[in-house]
Amino acid sequence: MLCVNPLSIRGFPGMPTKTTTRIVGAPVPRKEGADKLLGRARYVDDIEREGMWFGATVRSTIPRGLIRSIEFDRSIDWNEFAVVTAADIPGENHIQLIVADQPCLADEQVNHCDEAILLIAHPDKHKVRAAVDAVRIEYDPLPPIFTIEESERQDQVILGADNLLKSFVLEKGDVDAAWKDAAHIVEGEYRTGAQEHLYIENNGVIAEWSAENGVTVWGSLQCPYYVHKTLIKVFDLPDDKVRVVQTETGGAFGGKEDYPSTLASHAALLAMKSGRPVKMVYDRMEDLAATTKRHPSRTRHRTALDKNGKLLAMEIDLATDGGAYSTLSSTVLSRATIHAPGPYVCPNVRVTAKAWATNTVPYGAFRGFGAPQSIFALERHMDEIAAAIGLDPIELRRRNFLHEGDTTATEQLMREPILLDQLLDRALRESDYYARREQFAKENATSLAKRGIGVATFFHGSGFTGSGERILNSLAGVDVMPDGTVRVLVSNTEFGQGTNTVLTQIAAEALGIDYDDIAMAAADTGVVPNSGPTVASRTVMVVGRLIERAGAQLLAMLREHAGLGATYTRDEFFAACERYRAQKGEPLSLVRYEPPPGIYWDDQRYHGEAYPCYAWAVHVAQVAVDTLTYSAEVEEFWSVQEVGRVLNPVLATGQIEGGIAQGIGYALYEKVVLQNGHMANNQMTNYIIPTAEDVPPIHVYFEQIPFSYGGYGAKGIGELPHDGPAPAIVNAIKDATGVSFHSIPLLPEDLFAVFVANQNVEEPAAP
Amino acid sequence: MSELWPTIRFTINGKSCAVQAPPMKRLLDVLREDLRLTGTKEGCGEGECGSCSVRLNGELVNSCLVPVLQAEGADLQTVEGLATNGVLHPLQKAFLEQGGAQCGICTPGMLMAAAQLIERNPHPSMAEIREGLAGNLCRCTGFMRIFESVIAAATQRDEAAAEKVADAR
Numbered sequence: 001m002l003c004v005n006p007l008s009i010r011g012f013p014g015m016p017t018k019t020t021t022r023i024v025g026a027p028v029p030r031k032e033g034a035d036k037l038l039g040r041a042r043y044v045d046d047i048e049r050e051g052m053w054f055g056a057t058v059r060s061t062i063p064r065g066l067i068r069s070i071e072f073d074r075s076i077d078w079n080e081f082a083v084v085t086a087a088d089i090p091g092e093n094h095i096q097l098i099v100a101d102q103p104c105l106a107d108e109q110v111n112h113c114d115e116a117i118l119l120i121a122h123p124d125k126h127k128v129r130a131a132v133d134a135v136r137i138e139y140d141p142l143p144p145i146f147t148i149e150e151s152e153r154q155d156q157v158i159l160g161a162d163n164l165l166k167s168f169v170l171e172k173g174d175v176d177a178a179w180k181d182a183a184h185i186v187e188g189e190y191r192t193g194a195q196e197h198l199y200i201e202n203n204g205v206i207a208e209w210s211a212e213n214g215v216t217v218w219g220s221l222q223c224p225y226y227v228h229k230t231l232i233k234v235f236d237l238p239d240d241k242v243r244v245v246q247t248e249t250g251g252a253f254g255g256k257e258d259y260p261s262t263l264a265s266h267a268a269l270l271a272m273k274s275g276r277p278v279k280m281v282y283d284r285m286e287d288l289a290a291t292t293k294r295h296p297s298r299t300r301h302r303t304a305l306d307k308n309g310k311l312l313a314m315e316i317d318l319a320t321d322g323g324a325y326s327t328l329s330s331t332v333l334s335r336a337t338i339h340a341p342g343p344y345v346c347p348n349v350r351v352t353a354k355a356w357a358t359n360t361v362p363y364g365a366f367r368g369f370g371a372p373q374s375i376f377a378l379e380r381h382m383d384e385i386a387a388a389i390g391l392d393p394i395e396l397r398r399r400n401f402l403h404e405g406d407t408t409a410t411e412q413l414m415r416e417p418i419l420l421d422q423l424l425d426r427a428l429r430e431s432d433y434y435a436r437r438e439q440f441a442k443e444n445a446t447s448l449a450k451r452g453i454g455v456a457t458f459f460h461g462s463g464f465t466g467s468g469e470r471i472l473n474s475l476a477g478v479d480v481m482p483d484g485t486v487r488v489l490v491s492n493t494e495f496g497q498g499t500n501t502v503l504t505q506i507a508a509e510a511l512g513i514d515y516d517d518i519a520m521a522a523a524d525t526g527v528v529p530n531s532g533p534t535v536a537s538r539t540v541m542v543v544g545r546l547i548e549r550a551g552a553q554l555l556a557m558l559r560e561h562a563g564l565g566a567t568y569t570r571d572e573f574f575a576a577c578e579r580y581r582a583q584k585g586e587p588l589s590l591v592r593y594e595p596p597p598g599i600y601w602d603d604q605r606y607h608g609e610a611y612p613c614y615a616w617a618v619h620v621a622q623v624a625v626d627t628l629t630y631s632a633e634v635e636e637f638w639s640v641q642e643v644g645r646v647l648n649p650v651l652a653t654g655q656i657e658g659g660i661a662q663g664i665g666y667a668l669y670e671k672v673v674l675q676n677g678h679m680a681n682n683q684m685t686n687y688i689i690p691t692a693e694d695v696p697p698i699h700v701y702f703e704q705i706p707f708s709y710g711g712y713g714a715k716g717i718g719e720l721p722h723d724g725p726a727p728a729i730v731n732a733i734k735d736a737t738g739v740s741f742h743s744i745p746l747l748p749e750d751l752f753a754v755f756v757a758n759q760n761v762e763e764p765a766a767p
Numbered sequence: 768m769s770e771l772w773p774t775i776r777f778t779i780n781g782k783s784c785a786v787q788a789p790p791m792k793r794l795l796d797v798l799r800e801d802l803r804l805t806g807t808k809e810g811c812g813e814g815e816c817g818s819c820s821v822r823l824n825g826e827l828v829n830s831c832l833v834p835v836l837q838a839e840g841a842d843l844q845t846v847e848g849l850a851t852n853g854v855l856h857p858l859q860k861a862f863l864e865q866g867g868a869q870c871g872i873c874t875p876g877m878l879m880a881a882a883q884l885i886e887r888n889p890h891p892s893m894a895e896i897r898e899g900l901a902g903n904l905c906r907c908t909g910f911m912r913i914f915e916s917v918i919a920a921a922t923q924r925d926e927a928a929a930e931k932v933a934d935a936r
Contacts, residue, residue: 029863036871037859039806039846043872046805198906200810200818201872250808250872251906284811496870496907650866654912658869661909684815684904692900695910 024509024712027650031500031520032248044204044220044247049277052206053082054125055270056280058118058135059290060110063144063359063677064158067108067117073134081131082274084119089269091236095261095327096229101159102325102362104234104265110139111158111324112361113678114290116262121270121278144359146677148298148319151356158324159357165322166330166355168337170606172409173348178313182304186385190301190377191743192726194321194672195294195665197366198689199495201250203259203291204281207267214241215268220249221260223533225491228525230261231268246523249495253662254365256495257535258327259291288682292364293672295320295332295355299340299377304348309391311400313348314409316340318374322355323362329355332363334465336370338610339723341409342378343420343459344400349409360677365535367662368722371460376744379456379727383734393731394433397457398424410610419703420457420616423640427455427618430699431638436622437735444736449624451635452736456619456728461611462644462707462716463538466601469593469612476531476543477550477590478507480577486511487521488547489590490531492539494520497718498651499539505647506544506711510551513570529590537716540647541613544711546591554589596709613707615715617641619660619724622696623732630748630755632733634664634696634725641720642703645713649702652717656700659721664696665689667726671745777838779804780848790836794828795819797835798845806846806875810904817903820876821845827883827902846875849882857920857927858882867916869907877903877913885921 035041070085072078086093086107093107094100106117118135122128145156151163159165179185205219214237221227224244231242244264249256263280270278282290297320304313318340322329337353386393401420407413428434433453440451463469476490488507494500504518521528531543558564561584564576580587601608620638625631639656646652669688673681681687706713730741733751739758741751769787776785779802786801798804798821807830810816814829821830822844823837849856858881861867868874877900884891884899891899896917897910905913 027866030866030868032871033863033868034855036868036874037855037862037878038850039804039875041871042805043808045809046799199870199872200816200904200906201808201870202810249870251870253906284813498869650912654866654869654908657909657911658907659909662906683813684811685813689904689906690909691904692897692910692913698909698911 021509021712023505023515024647025645027648028501028505028515030498031504032494041248043201043250044206044218045281047206047218047247049206049208052277052279053121053123053270053274054128054280055119055121055267055278056128056132057116057266058120058132058137060106060113060115060117062110062139062141063113064111065109065139065141067106067110068138068140070118071136073136076131076134080122082121082270084269084273088273089234092233094233095265096233097258097327098330099326102327104262112359113676114361116266119266119270121274144677146358146360146674148296148321148356151358152319158359163357164354165326165357166333168333168351168353168606170337170349170351170409172411175313175315175348175350178304178348182312183307184305184389185302186388187302188381188384189742190299190380192297192373192376193745194296194363195366195670196288196672196687197251197253197255197293198687199251199253199255202282202284202287203256203263204279205260205264205267206277206279207264207271208277209268209271216243216245217264217268218245218247219260219264220256221246222252222256222493222495222535224493224523224525225530226258226533227261227264230265234265235268243524243526246493249493252495253367254369254535255292257365257533259364284684285682288687289679290361292327292362294366295322295329295363295370295373297336297373299374301377301381303381303385305385305389309389309396309399311344311346314341314346316351318351318353320355320370320373321358321360321363323358323360325362327362328364331465332365332370334370335461336374337606338410338461338465339371340374340378342375343402343457343616345402345406346400346409351409360674367659368719369536371719371723372663372666372726375456375458375723376726379458380730380742383454383731384740394424394428394455408610411607412609416613417705418616419642419705420618423616423618423642423703424457426701427620427638427640430640430701431620431622433620440736448627450627450736451622451624452732452734453620453622454728454731454733454735456724456731458723459614459616460537460716460720460723462541462613462615463611464536465610466603466608469542470595472532472593474532474543474546474593475529475590476546477529477588478547478554479586479588482581484574484577486513486518488518489521489528490543490547491523491525491528492531492534492543493523497655498648499534501651502540502647503544503547506547507551509712510548511554511573512568513573537718537720540714541644541707541710541716542593544714545709546593548711549591550589553591554587557587557589612709613644613715615641615643615717615720617720617724619728621725621728621732623729623736625733625736625751630752632668632746632751633694634668634729636696637725638699639721639724640701640703642705643717643720644707644710644715645704646702647712647714652702653700655717656721657698659718660698660725661690661695663722663725664694664729666722667729667744668746669694671747773836775835775839777841777843779843780845786835788835791834793831794821794833794835794838795830798830804845804847808872808875810872815904816873817880818873818876820879820903822879822883827880844879846878849878856882857923858885858916861916861920861923865916865919866912867908873903873905877905881917881920885917885924889921889924891917891921
């Protein structure tokens, strides 16, 4: 049974006075929904260009080595094909992200399996596939490394002087002095595996090149301006000679944040070489094998507590596997570092975090961006602590929650009310937690299925870390077309999460006109300003606020120059727009990002306001473990969260439910199997995500404390729900079986392995 | 050598159609390329995700696994045939109201599966809904809103049918 419960808004001092809104807060239908339901929405593979060719990629079959030779089989008439190598790149052979160490095309050396070496295009998409197989590459292999441990040991140094992609140290108080005062010291090590986004639409782009117009790319992507940033460098072109347009995108989850820069460069190079438009759409096997995934992690906790179970010190050693190139490993590590100590008060903290290079496909952004890894470790460790010191895991958390007025591990003062206690109360009540726990404890003795219930309590920082937004310096706004359409001008993209709908709601609300009066301008770098990437759960909070301000600014302009009254009807609004146009030109209102006051962040010492605000949540999972098949299944799930103002309850609920489903997959179904650094299970048949039969009933409850600096009070919401399921589920498995698991994913064979190893400790017995 | 390809005839969304194509060409590709009906999508090419689902003689099939020769003489239905004269099918309306579509890429296949489900089982239980949609993967929604959409559409059909009966009286 699922229920969308009525929302409750708690007031607090400084809350915006306008809590009554017409459109914001209403479950208006999805802006582009009709097209999607009619099958009319045009994803990149639905689009054809006159004279279009098809592109494909020849990829490395070894994880590390020098390219000795490239041979083209004579059975193919290569004159029919366009072939591109690194030598064809007009500008820099690098993908521009944070550190430009990833080549667009491998030149002399490859550093991971499936690294792109050569590109081929042909008018017949079947012939281009055959041609890929007709390219023979010989290598001089070098010894590869595949694990964090191998990279740390530096058996091979594959990057820089020491294989280290990035490191951070976050310190508060004096951890080393705290151990002697501890009544309890508890240690634990936790691991998370890689995870694939498995958006149902594979990566794809169409590119065109001409000497006069430069490069144009249409594609399935999250950040048109990120792609633009790479293309101008790869092609050595000025800003206005590169245009990137997002097409309707069938899911992304971070997997189309940075990878499209590579794919767009490839297709555009083929377009340049062939003189034709080139479409490159991956099939599922290639997308799984060759594109980014979530960073695997290893986290070691050492925790000191006093006799009352209050945290005295947390020493956390956090390591991620970044793959062969830097890509986004530093920012993922940053978020993982800040989230590692969690939503708890602790006077002494040290997080030592390192991202290591291995000869695997570079890892990248994925919903949560380091937080799921850290929160898995921490929330598992909290249950281990509770068991070790003889305290109820719920009580342990309560005694250590952050409250308004406390400081975090980065010494950020919590200036706004924190509802963790109330969220926990509600989660326990709605799930009937204690009654179920007691019931399962009784029934498990004589049941083949062992049931358990587990909890995770956590937060997720909204938006970019620290000075990130100031650096992005986003610009966004609204304008009014001659036909009266009001357009939202942002580079933020829709890929299912509701960007189009919510930004339209905000614009309509701010301007006092109807939802249907507004259109989203295409996410086209030739049309819209750079309002930053669609990542980090920033869109509604940061860009929504910009649109809210842009609307207010437009009204001010119309009042000053076109006689719009203090109150006005919809018709009067449009009449004023036309008077403005006659006198001053196009009504265009752009605003730039302004940081909230009092935000101070030290990038060197990792101190200060890490995030402008946090969303908070409690997850409860009921799990059944089948002691014959060793399969664990989530039977029911509860999620209570405080996410600022909920701008569209249907979309917000959908985000929570979808994120939880992915988190369930992360815990129980999704395993990336590497053989010699290549993903061996690169098909939907053997990389498993939850189906309609696997998702439990999910109960979602919202509390709202509007955030003053977010669009109509919104905080970020998209990534929060992926942080909690895995630890809640594995805590439930411990409750069900008495066995502690320290790593995910837990497929039946993984449960079986640990149960067998623990046979002396606890054997799940048949009745 | 397209002159060597056979002509395969079928009806698609109620209209007669003839396509000259290699007999083993995937029905999915014939729909998308030859007929420019791009509503049906490719997600995996191996019959796992269901985003290529269409109905062949009323049966839900993964069109990425159907050679077009198997469609000879068949009655095909795709997502483009669900709405009639611009009026949304009750399922489409329900998905819109309940949030059953997020990114939309699984939606055409999901609609075809849901259409077969409620045609054959006008009052499906939750377990029957789950099973009926088990061949269609969605990565965005977590399925909850999709289940609600199917229930809403089934309920609406009940109400519409009841109205018809009332009117007939």
